[in-house]
Amino acid sequence: MTGADDAGDDLTHTDEEGNVQMVDVGSKPDATRRAVAAGEIRLDPSTVEAVRNNEIGKGDVLATARVGAVQAVKHTWETIPMCHQIPITNVDTEFDVREDRVLLEVAVETTGKTGCEMEALSGVTTGLNVVWDMVKAAEKDDDGQYPGTRIENVRVVAKEKRELA
Template sequence: MSEKKGAAGEQLSHVDESGNLRMVDVSGKDETDRRALARTEVLLAPATMDLLVRQALPKGDVLAVAKVAGILAAKRTHELIPLCHPLMLSYVDVSFEIDQEGCRVVIFAEAHTSGRTGLEMEALMAAQVAALTIYDMCKAVQKNIVIADCRLLRKSGGKSGLYEAPELKG
């Protein structure tokens, strides 16, 4: 079988010479300090936002539960994304900015490790699961909640070095 090539003609990292999927071998890479920061947001109706801020939703303290869910998700990313490496995380945090006027909760998820592979997926997973938890805890009072704009803001470490989202550079 011919080699699988990417758009730029390079050998795909997760496909072997026979076209079979594989986990990338990172054993030859140097361990470096790695960090990643992701964000997403949850858009709520004004009445739902008011209940969230007052901690008056039927399921309880939404942000406390969403924080724990996000941290747990980061730790289990390799169980859900098939070709992700299990990582020994040294730090994970999920934080929230409440934009009451804009009726949105902005979620930031940060992860750190010292290792041979990046942890962008762990930060993204933490942000998304925190958002889904907010959705779950608010759905009794609002059905049209929107989860939007999930993206990597920053990552550092490894051979590729620093990445910052374009809006952070200027």
């Protein structure tokens, strides 16, 4: 482990008795914050072509994934323990459809006392899961498995914080 724990400081998500607790951010100043996360889903090239041509039987894959990503951003505090509910001021989603994969980048903005990295990551992972759900019939092999389908490279690519004047 690295960070405050190495210096012997108190744990931030655990009290003296070992009980989990949410970090108190009440005394922190408000700031405008932005986080960008990205990831990708590897797919068979024929599936990607079907996505590109809107030929997936369930409907518009990218439009549905965009809605899922935004919903996940808004509900992150309900799914990640100790994550604060924050006011989301903007969510941008950008898809890049390549030959054998779909890349997704989610940018989240807020004004408040804590960052929005978890919201951006939740948007990416859920958006990519929605893509998988929408294309799974096209991705299954003869045994009903997904040997080449995988979500990977999920990461935070940018984090910004600007104190309010």
